[in-house]
Amino acid sequence: MGIKGFQGTSLLDFPGRIASLVFWGGCNLTCPFCHNPALVLEPEAYPDLDPAGLLADLAKRKSFIDGIVVSGGEPTLDPGLPDFLAEVKALGLAVKLDTNGLAPQVIGELLDRQLVDYLAIDLKTDPGRYPELHTAAVSPEKLIATIQRCGRAQVELEYRTTCVPGWVDEEVIMALGALVDGAPLWVFQQYHPEHALCATARAAAPYPAERVRSLAELAGRYVQRVKVRGI
Numbered sequence: 001m002g003i004k005g006f007q008g009t010s011l012l013d014f015p016g017r018i019a020s021l022v023f024w025g026g027c028n029l030t031c032p033f034c035h036n037p038a039l040v041l042e043p044e045a046y047p048d049l050d051p052a053g054l055l056a057d058l059a060k061r062k063s064f065i066d067g068i069v070v071s072g073g074e075p076t077l078d079p080g081l082p083d084f085l086a087e088v089k090a091l092g093l094a095v096k097l098d099t100n101g102l103a104p105q106v107i108g109e110l111l112d113r114q115l116v117d118y119l120a121i122d123l124k125t126d127p128g129r130y131p132e133l134h135t136a137a138v139s140p141e142k143l144i145a146t147i148q149r150c151g152r153a154q155v156e157l158e159y160r161t162t163c164v165p166g167w168v169d170e171e172v173i174m175a176l177g178a179l180v181d182g183a184p185l186w187v188f189q190q191y192h193p194e195h196a197l198c199a200t201a202r203a204a205a206p207y208p209a210e211r212v213r214s215l216a217e218l219a220g221r222y223v224q225r226v227k228v229r230g231i
Contacts, residue, residue, distance in 0.1 A: 067094030177222030190230035
């Protein structure tokens with residue numbers, strides 16, 4: 001675990017803002033279709049970045065960036081995340097967190113301390129199938145607890161689903177839609193198999209663009225707005 005990478009600026013990952021990307025290693029899932037498998041399977045292969053040095057670098061950049069995007073891996077596994085984000089906020093920078101939503105206590109603390117401005121939560125498949133996404137036990141109830149907590153959060157919020165064949169279909173969208181009913185935004189992403197964690201996932205053909213749009217249209221019955229990326 002720990003901070004593993006620091007990249008340049010991005011607009012796509014933090015809508016409306018120019019942000020630096022910060023990556024954490026390690027994850028509490030090993031999704032076959034994970035697009036960042038090296039950070040999940042071999043985080044120790046990457047040196048940890050010194051948080052103080054990173055904060056100093058961000059301080060130098062704050063004249064031309066609006067914030068940071070915290071991604072991974074799964075950042076909420078790091079017990080030092082809240083204090084690090086407090087330092088980032090002290091610099092006057094906004095924070096976007098990418099998370100799988102399986103650490104409701106951590107996410108609740110970040111929200112209570114107002115350390116996150118934009119929260120993006122992955123909805124990977126029907127919660128009942130989450131135990132299939134890891135080699136160790138997974139509690140889908142934790143995801144549900146996070147969704148319930150975020151329903152009253154005063155932050156920009158998006159749920160997002162990568163349309164992976166075999167994991168996401170109309171039945172899954174209806175199950176997830178019932179959980180996030182009334183949410184402000186649900187983003188649908190095309191699946192790109194080239195760098196997936198498992199060979200079988202790398203061999204899977206993505207859905208046609210029309211199917212992705214159809215799934216997004218179905219999701220529109222449940223949320224205020226849907227968006228499609230990657231097609």
